[in-house]
Amino acid sequence: MQAVTFRAPFQLVCAEVDEPRVELPTDAVVAVELAAVCGSDLHVYRGVEVGLDAGTTLGHEFLGRVAAVGSAVQNVRVGDRVVAPFSVHCGACWFCHQGLTSRCAQSQLFGWVEHGRGLQGAQAEAVRVPFADRSLVRVPDGTALGPALLVGDVLATGFWAAEHAGIQRGDVVAVLGLGPVGQCAVLGARECGAGAVLAVDSVPERLALAARYGGTPIDRSVQDPLAAVRAATDGRGADVVIEAVGHPDASALAWQLVRCGGAISAPGVHNEKAFALTPGQLYDKNLTYRAGRAPVATLMPRLLARVHRGDFDLEPLFSHRLPLAAAADGYALFDQKQARCTKVLLTLGQG
Numbered sequence: 547m548q549a550v551t552f553r554a555p556f557q558l559v560c561a562e563v564d565e566p567r568v569e570l571p572t573d574a575v576v577a578v579e580l581a582a583v584c585g586s587d588l589h590v591y592r593g594v595e596v597g598l599d600a601g602t603t604l605g606h607e608f609l610g611r612v613a614a615v616g617s618a619v620q621n622v623r624v625g626d627r628v629v630a631p632f633s634v635h636c637g638a639c640w641f642c643h644q645g646l647t648s649r650c651a652q653s654q655l656f657g658w659v660e661h662g663r664g665l666q667g668a669q670a671e672a673v674r675v676p677f678a679d680r681s682l683v684r685v686p687d688g689t690a691l692g693p694a695l696l697v698g699d700v701l702a703t704g705f706w707a708a709e710h711a712g713i714q715r716g717d718v719v720a721v722l723g724l725g726p727v728g729q730c731a732v733l734g735a736r737e738c739g740a741g742a743v744l745a746v747d748s749v750p751e752r753l754a755l756a757a758r759y760g761g762t763p764i765d766r767s768v769q770d771p772l773a774a775v776r777a778a779t780d781g782r783g784a785d786v787v788i789e790a791v792g793h794p795d796a797s798a799l800a801w802q803l804v805r806c807g808g809a810i811s812a813p814g815v816h817n818e819k820a821f822a823l824t825p826g827q828l829y830d831k832n833l834t835y836r837a838g839r840a841p842v843a844t845l846m847p848r849l850l851a852r853v854h855r856g857d858f859d860l861e862p863l864f865s866h867r868l869p870l871a872a873a874a875d876g877y878a879l880f881d882q883k884q885a886r887c888t889k890v891l892l893t894l895g896q897g
Contacts, residue, residue: 547562547563547564547565547670547671547672548560548561548562548563548670548671548870548871549561549562549563549603549666549667549669549670549671549870550603550604550605550667550669550670550870550873550874550892551563551601551602551603551604552590552591552598552599552600552601552602552604553600553601554593554600555590555591555592555593556591556592556593558591558604558873558874558877559874560870560871560873560874563601563603563666563670565671565672566666566672566673566674567614567674568614568615568616568674569674570616570676571616571617571618571619572616572618572619572676572677572678572679573615573616573619573674573675573676573678574612574613574614574615574616574619574622574674574675574678574682575612575613575614575615575672575673575674575675576608576610576611576612576613576628576630576668576672576673576675576682577610577611577612577613577671577672578608578609578610578668578669578670578671578672578673578894579609579610579611579627579691579893579894580608580609580610580691580692580695580891580892580893580894581605581607581608581609581668581669581670581695581870581891581892581894582605582607582608582695582696582699582864582889582890582891582892583605583607583669583873583876583877583880583889583890583892584605584606584607584632584699584700584726585700585725585726585727585792585814585880586606586792586814586815587604587605587606587657587877588877588880588881589792589815589817590604591877591881592881594817595815595817597660598658598659598660599659599660599661599662599664602657602658602659602664602666602667603657603666603667603668603669603670603673604657604667604669605656605657605667605668605669605670605892606632606633606655606656606657606667606668606699607632607668607695607696607698607699607700608629608630608656608668608669608673608695608698609627609628609629609685609691609694609695609698610627610628610672610673610894611625611626611627611628612624612625612626612628612678612682613672615678616678618679619678619679620679621678621679621682622678622679622682622684626682626684627684627685627687628682628683628684628685629682629683629685629694629695629697629698629846629850630656630668630675630681630682630683630698631647631648631681631698631699631702631842631843631846632655632656632698632699632842633647633648633650633653633654633655633656633839634650634652634653634654634656634665634675634676634677634680634681635647635648635650635652635653635677635680635681635843636650636651636652636653636677636680637650637677637679637680639651639652642680645841645844646841647841647842647843647844648838648839648840648841648842648843649838649839649841652676652677654676656668656673657669669870669873669892670870671870671894680843681843683697683698683846683847683850685850685854686850686854688854689850689853689854690853690856690860690861692860692861692864692891693853693858693860693861694850694853694854695891696726696730696853696860696863697842697845697846697849697850697853698842698846699842700726700727700729700730700863700889701730701733701849701853701858701860702840702842702845702846702849703727703730703813703840703842704726704727704728704729704730704731704732704733704734704790704813705730705731705733705734705737705845705849706734706813706840706841706842706845707727707731707734707788707790707811707812707813707840708731708734708735708737708738708740708786708788708811709734709738710811710813710836710840711786711788711809711810711811711836712786712809712834713735713738713739713740713785713786714738714739714785715738715739715740715741716739716740716741717738717739717740717741717785717786718740718741718742718744718775718778718779718784718785718786719735719740719742719743719744719784719785719786719787719788720743720744720746720764720771720775720784720786720787720788720800720803720804721735721743721744721745721746721756721761721787721788721790722746722747722771722787722788722789722790722791722796722799722800722803723746723747723789723790723791723792723796723814724745724746724747724749724752724753724755724756724790725752725790725791725888725889726863726888726889727790727813727814728745728747728752728756728788728790728791729752729755729756729759729863729888731788731790731813732745732756732759732760732761733759733760733858735786735788736759736760736761740786742762742778743756743760743761743762744761744762744764744771744774744775744778744784745757745761745762745763745764746764746766746771746799747763747764747765747766748765748766748767749883750765751865751886751888752888753765755862755863755888758859758862759859762778771799771803772802772803775803779805782805782806783803783804783805783806783808784803784804784805784808785804785805785808785809786804786808786809786810786811787800787803787804787808787809787810787811788810788811788812788813789810789811789812789814790813790814791814792812792814792815792816792817793816793818794816794818794822795822797810797812797816797821797822797823798822798823800812801823801827801831801833804831804833805831806831806832806833807831807832807833808831808833808834809833809834809835809836810833810834810835810836811836811837812835812836812837813837813838813840816837823835862888863888863889864888864889864890864891865885865886865887865888865889865890866879866880866885866887866889866890866891867890867891867892867893868890868891868892868893869892869893869894870892870893870894873890873892876890876892877890
């Protein structure tokens, strides 16, 4: 089958690879209809996140139909249309019982194979899914497929970033970085009851989309974000800052923008060797800093039901739709923010 494989930084090849198969009774194989390029995929693409084996199939955002199931699988059947979180989970360990499914004792991230161990990704014609009963969610008939795919990562991650931060009704929230997760964090903050969501970026189309989602755009190329936040808060600073960039400069700006006693929520991957903020900086503002891999599986049923109802206008997040064979072009567009790229959807099968 054809799959998008990693060879080296900035070098991807759509190549022929072995088809996945059921290896354990709890496995399923999904024929992929849609896969997407995520901002965290770019960490590997750029070479800032290292360790991935050459030849690994990339991708952890996907939707498709069940093609095969193991003998122990009960909750999904061949032919079901399903979506998955970006990492699989067993549903039985201590972490799963606490709702921290992203840190399941047996968790594996789609698209990460290191030293020959791991789980192949989903930017491919098919993907193996361990713990299928826990890791696959059926998509109701009539649900828009692109938005349904987003439930397995960026939509749930954005909502989790807002909820994890403890946003209270009427809070002023600043969202730094308006990629797909940042856009979904704008939606999530509004759903939590934020009184104002100041959406900070410098890319015009991303600022416009954030405004469409209820944010107040702050173009940092022409506006001072600190001045804008202070003007909206009588000089105090934002109650919550969602740092959706994953860069030390964004961490430093988040500290500048947040008020004393406020919270910084950082749902993205950071690859720097040292924390951008000092213990003294956190102490001096009495801050709460919350970070980590979002347990998106815990949010998926609720969000998928809302996507099915059409509560969110998510189609505009996809700026480009490309065939699997053009994935390398899609990565380059997304990486360089060319052609007004916000997110790339790879289409296969009926997708």
